[in-house]
Amino acid sequence: xxxxxxxxxxxxxxxxxxxxxxxxxxxxxxxxxxxxxxxxxxxxxxxxxxxxxxxxxxxxxxxxxxxxxxxxxxxxxxxxxxxxxxxxxxxxxxxxxxxxxxxxxxxxxxxxxxxxxxxxxxxxxxxxxxxxxxxxxxxxxxxxx
Numbered sequence: 001x002x003x004x005x006x007x008x009x010x011x012x013x014x015x016x017x018x019x020x021x022x023x024x025x026x027x028x029x030x031x032x033x034x035x036x037x038x039x040x041x042x043x044x045x046x047x048x049x050x051x052x053x054x055x056x057x058x059x060x061x062x063x064x065x066x067x068x069x070x071x072x073x074x075x076x077x078x079x080x081x082x083x084x085x086x087x088x089x090x091x092x093x094x095x096x097x098x099x100x101x102x103x104x105x106x107x108x109x110x111x112x113x114x115x116x117x118x119x120x121x122x123x124x125x126x127x128x129x130x131x132x133x134x135x136x137x138x139x140x141x142x143x144x145x
Contacts, residue, residue: 026098027098028068028069028098029065031065032065032068032074033098033099033102035051035055035065035066035069035089036069036091036098036099037099037103038051038055039090039091039095040095040096041099046089047080047087048063048066048089049062051089056137056140056141057140066089069095073092073094074091074092074094074095074098075090075091076089076092077089078090
């Protein structure tokens with residue numbers, strides 16, 4: 001167990017580095033990969049505002065990702081009939097294949113953790129991470145208002 005907040009920060013940092021090491025060869029940034037995963041797996045039509053709300057980030061941050069992913073041929077923008085100023089984000093086949101290819105890596109990491117920790121400790125880790133994410137999202141939301 002971490003003794004100080006510095007120890008805790010180092011533990012979290014190491015966990016993140018170890019978890020991301022296998023995913024370094026992605027052709028897009030990890031934040032862009034998150035957006036692609038959302039677009040490919042969502043049953044809903046996703047607008048930039050919906051994506052910003054989902055990730056708890058600003059619309060300009062999503063706009064930057066959209067520009068990069070559009071230029072890379074991963075997504076396209078489709079105008080909404082009722083309001084031509086708004087648009088939904090549509091994943092291209094290139095995005096779908098990238099998400100499918102990397103999904104197995106993400107699942108492998110979670111399977112490795114579950115097998116190594118046991119189902120009960122893994123479930124507890126996920127519960128605590130969800131709680132930590134909620135706390136950080138509330139803090140971020142408060143700072144963006």
